[in-house]
Amino acid sequence: MRVTAYTYPWDVARIGVDRVLEDLAGHGIDAIDLAASYHPIDTLSPRGDSVRTFTSPRGAVHFPARIDRYHRIRPSVSSREISAAWPAIVERAPSFGLAVNAWVVVLYQPWIVDAYPDCTRVLPGGDPVGSGVCASNDDVREYVATLCEDLVDQFGVDLIRLEGVAPGGYDYGWLRPRVLVDVPPLAQDLLALCFCQSCVTKAASSGLDVERLRRIVTKSIIGEINPGESGEVDEATLGDGEISADPELHEFVVQHERASIDLIGAVRSRVGGSIVSRLSTTTWTTYSSLLGADANSLFGELADVIDQLLVGQRDAARLENLVEVEHPRAGAIGRTTLVTPMRNSVPGGMAPLLGVPDEGGLGGRVRAYLELVAPLGLEEVCLYNYGLLRDRDIRDIIGAVTAVWG
Ligand SMILES: [Zn+2]
Numbered sequence: 001m002r003v004t005a006y007t008y009p010w011d012v013a014r015i016g017v018d019r020v021l022e023d024l025a026g027h028g029i030d031a032i033d034l035a036a037s038y039h040p041i042d043t044l045s046p047r048g049d050s051v052r053t054f055t056s057p058r059g060a061v062h063f064p065a066r067i068d069r070y071h072r073i074r075p076s077v078s079s080r081e082i083s084a085a086w087p088a089i090v091e092r093a094p095s096f097g098l099a100v101n102a103w104v105v106v107l108y109q110p111w112i113v114d115a116y117p118d119c120t121r122v123l124p125g126g127d128p129v130g131s132g133v134c135a136s137n138d139d140v141r142e143y144v145a146t147l148c149e150d151l152v153d154q155f156g157v158d159l160i161r162l163e164g165v166a167p168g169g170y171d172y173g174w175l176r177p178r179v180l181v182d183v184p185p186l187a188q189d190l191l192a193l194c195f196c197q198s199c200v201t202k203a204a205s206s207g208l209d210v211e212r213l214r215r216i217v218t219k220s221i222i223g224e225i226n227p228g229e230s231g232e233v234d235e236a237t238l239g240d241g242e243i244s245a246d247p248e249l250h251e252f253v254v255q256h257e258r259a260s261i262d263l264i265g266a267v268r269s270r271v272g273g274s275i276v277s278r279l280s281t282t283t284w285t286t287y288s289s290l291l292g293a294d295a296n297s298l299f300g301e302l303a304d305v306i307d308q309l310l311v312g313q314r315d316a317a318r319l320e321n322l323v324e325v326e327h328p329r330a331g332a333i334g335r336t337t338l339v340t341p342m343r344n345s346v347p348g349g350m351a352p353l354l355g356v357p358d359e360g361g362l363g364g365r366v367r368a369y370l371e372l373v374a375p376l377g378l379e380e381v382c383l384y385n386y387g388l389l390r391d392r393d394i395r396d397i398i399g400a401v402t403a404v405w406g
Pocket residue numbers: 120121122134135136137194195196197198199200
């Protein structure tokens with residue numbers, strides 16, 4: 001089984017290029033997934049001569065992006081020392097038998113929010129989110145496509161891992177969250193709808209009554225959070241179940257999903273020419289309760305523009321559906337899965353070991369998880385991540401992979 005390892009460029013800069021590559025190759029790892037753009041993070045690394053922490057409060061681009069190539073949104077590049085890890089890894093990786101993939105965080109980029117506030121997602125109540133930009137914004141699409149093209153042109157990466165192409169929940173990336181009331185699943189999904197100028201314009205141009213949508217959405221959120229208190233009843237008050245069945249709202253949600261798929265399509269059109277890099281992404285959606293039967297057809301649209309999917313147990317039915325409907329790319333799409341000791345669930349599919357019996361230490365838990373997902377037909381396992389784990393953790397994970405696939 002092919003194994004890749006997510007790796008932070010700041011760990012490479014601190015620990016040393018050859019040392020990192022030697023460690024990875026020594027564990028039998030086949031490729032390094034090096035972060036090219038990354039969200040805000042606070043980390044503790046047990047590697048090197050001393051335990052070190054790293055903080056990136058607004059996220060950044062971590063490779064030497066060629067600024068002149070970009071249009072309106074220009075990359076906020078981290079220090080020269082960190083971004084220099086990229087060319088150094090690309091130069092040295094072949095001598096260690098390692099391939100290089102680019103790990104690109106897409107929408108969760110607060111530095112874009114700070115510099116280009118009109119690209120920000122706007123929640124139904126009119127509040128801009130501090131953490132993320134909107135996939136339907138044309139400048140965001142142009143920026144992401146240019147960034148991937150820049151990576152492929154400079155470094156000829158084998159695969160681009162697009163992480164977080166789907167919008168996060170209303171509270172994604174919050175620092176010290178304060179939510180003291182129960183927010184039911186339907187209210188969570190509705191709260192994550194975007195009413196930024198791009199989403200509003202696109203909805204209106206396809207004939208949707210956006211102001212009516214805003215009224216029924218905000219009214220339903222209040223109703224979900226205040227059950228039993230009818231409040232003011234007007235034309236925007238929909239009964240239980242009516243909001244999910246509203247055809248205009250459904251179309252609006254589908255537009256949200258399609259914005260992320262179109263963004264991947266924009267990347268594909270730029271990197272799928274003479275230099276072909278494979279594109280990989282996650283399958284997560286924040287609108288699961290609102291998509292209904294369209295979830296499968298949208299999954300099919302995603303399959304049209306992607307080469308590999310990062311999957312977990314919950315994807316089994318959707319992957320089977322691709323085969324059942326004889327999707328032309330059903331057999332062409334590679335499947336990979338993420339392995340991490342993380343216990344806290346994070347939107348986007350992190351913490352796959354959640355729910356696996358807590359037996360046999362890390363190796364036992366990873367093996368139990370891999371046995372559950374093996375029937376999905378994996379081509380690869382992604383280990384998360386080099387700098388955050390000790391060698392003994394990586395040995396346990398590799399041992400579990402070997403125990404399942406030999
Ligand atoms: Zn939007």
